[in-house]
Amino acid sequence: MLDKFLKDAMSVIIGKQGEDIVNLLDTKKYINEFLIAKKLNITINQTRNLLYKLSDSGLVSSTRKKDKKKGWYTYFWKIEVLKSLQFYRDILSKKIEQLQNFIKSRETKQFYACERCNVEYTEENALARNFICEECGSVFTLKDNRKFIENLKKDLDKVDKLAKTVDEEIQEEKNKIGKKREKENKKEEKEKKEARRVKLEAKRRKVKREKRKEEKAKGIIPIKPKKIAKKSSKKR
Ligand SMILES: [Zn+2]
Numbered sequence: 001m002l003d004k005f006l007k008d009a010m011s012v013i014i015g016k017q018g019e020d021i022v023n024l025l026d027t028k029k030y031i032n033e034f035l036i037a038k039k040l041n042i043t044i045n046q047t048r049n050l051l052y053k054l055s056d057s058g059l060v061s062s063t064r065k066k067d068k069k070k071g072w073y074t075y076f077w078k079i080e081v082l083k084s085l086q087f088y089r090d091i092l093s094k095k096i097e098q099l100q101n102f103i104k105s106r107e108t109k110q111f112y113a114c115e116r117c118n119v120e121y122t123e124e125n126a127l128a129r130n131f132i133c134e135e136c137g138s139v140f141t142l143k144d145n146r147k148f149i150e151n152l153k154k155d156l157d158k159v160d161k162l163a164k165t166v167d168e169e170i171q172e173e174k175n176k177i178g179k180k181r182e183k184e185n186k187k188e189e190k191e192k193k194e195a196r197r198v199k200l201e202a203k204r205r206k207v208k209r210e211k212r213k214e215e216k217a218k219g220i221i222p223i224k225p226k227k228i229a230k231k232s233s234k235k236r
Helices: 002-014 017-024 033-040 044-056 081-108 123-128 146-218 225-235
Strands: 060-066 073-079 111-114 119-122
Touching (some): 002 017, 002 044, 002 081, 002 146, 017 033, 017 044, 033 044, 033 073, 044 060, 111 123, 119 123
Antiparallel strands (some): 060 073
């Protein structure tokens, strides 16, 4: 499902090549753009153009690496799943709104048509033409919109259901990101704790060292019996 949503989202921006891009890119690791160009069998500039268009809307992101010998940059790309899903969801929202307006208009207004020329007019415009077609002179007939409205409602239902599935997918992705962040935070916390411990230990040692120095200066040299014993045993 996710794969299809991603493809649909990309295709809104770059057409059919959106499907290829989803097939070639990854959602986790970055892919070398030269590899993408080779697989798409287009030039590197054409490839970049496609990817720039997608990245303008946040559907893909990139990281670059400088080629030390040639001095140019190579870009590496990956799919931004959450952004892509949200982009797709926005499009569906617009479609839903459009359909709702369309249905409302058909339910509340009357439309007239010339059946011969297959054109239709709002009541206002039909009245302005005295209900007679300017092209062929036929009298307009009142359009029966029931079937039309029924179909629109079916379409609306379909888009509504699709939007709900996309919402679920968005939620899943957010959960995934949340878990990942939690894991990273835990790791960071652990590292901080360890750094604190090391720092504290170093400080403790320093204090000990200074104390020893001080005692030496005062002439109170602390004697560690075991060590002394070892050394003396070696000498013998
Ligand atoms: Zn006509």
